[in-house]
Amino acid sequence: xxxxxxxxxxxxxxxxxxxxxxxxxxxxxxxxxxxxxxxxxxxxxxxxxxxxxxxxxxxxxxxxxxxxxxxxxxxxxxxxxxxxxxxxxxxxxxxxxxxxxxxxxxxxxxxxxxxxxxxxxxxxxxxxxxxxxxxxxxxxxxxxxxxxxxxxxxxxxxxxxxxxxxxxxxxxxxxxxxxxxxxx
Numbered sequence: 001x002x003x004x005x006x007x008x009x010x011x012x013x014x015x016x017x018x019x020x021x022x023x024x025x026x027x028x029x030x031x032x033x034x035x036x037x038x039x040x041x042x043x044x045x046x047x048x049x050x051x052x053x054x055x056x057x058x059x060x061x062x063x064x065x066x067x068x069x070x071x072x073x074x075x076x077x078x079x080x081x082x083x084x085x086x087x088x089x090x091x092x093x094x095x096x097x098x099x100x101x102x103x104x105x106x107x108x109x110x111x112x113x114x115x116x117x118x119x120x121x122x123x124x125x126x127x128x129x130x131x132x133x134x135x136x137x138x139x140x141x142x143x144x145x146x147x148x149x150x151x152x153x154x155x156x157x158x159x160x161x162x163x164x165x166x167x168x169x170x171x172x173x174x175x176x177x178x179x180x181x182x183x184x
Contacts, residue, residue, distance in 0.1 A: 005168040013051040022156055023163025023174050027114045032157065033103060034064040037096045039153045040144045041087040056085025061096065066107075069100035095144035102142055117159060121180050128181075131160060 008018030026032060037057065042050045050057075060083050062068040072080075080086065080093045103113045110116040120137060123129050129137070131151055138145040138153075145153075154160040158179030164171040175182065 004163070005165045005170070013048055017051060018164075019170055023158055023170065023179070025158040025174075025177055025179050027112070029066055029103070029107075029113050030064040032113050032117075033066050033069075033100065034058070034061075035156055036099060036142070036145075036153055037061060037064065039149045039156070040095055040099075041089070041092050042152075043092075043144070043146075043149055045087065053086055056083065060086045066100045066103045066113075069097060070104050072097045072100075092144060095142070098143045106141075117157075118180065121159065121183060134160065 004014070004018055004022065008014035008022075011018075026035075034057070038050045038054065041053075041057070058064065060080055077090075077093055077097070081088050081090060106113050106116040110119055120134075121129060123133055131147070131154075134154055135145075135147045135150045138150040151160060155163045158174065158177070159181055161179075161181045164174065
């Protein structure tokens, strides 16, 4: 299923991400926001580029502190657009700031970003939400979250299956953690 399982192991950047992060559930708000920002910024680029620039993003976006990013104004936008350590795209920068504000609202309404995600694993009828339903929800809720961005974000955090092949040793480790896509 996932070609990532073929080439990532042993790679200096992809290997650690494949073996210890990709597909693993996370509850930490900064980690969730980081993954969302990185997936948005990866659009049109390689994931390796994102892994290489990851530290630059962490620094530029104050460790992905949602409350700090939500307060960014024009001076911060300009700072980000001039930072060679990240992807300098106005739409992506604006999406990060806007989405931080959305996450604050989700926190007020649901307790946390993770709890909002958990509350939406199933649709209104109780059926497990599929990729198309997640994409529709994300497009309604966030900025710059098309089909691939939403799919990769959710797969990378265990909300959708497919991050690893069933024969990949990491797959078994993830199953033991009870990823959200496995919950009835």
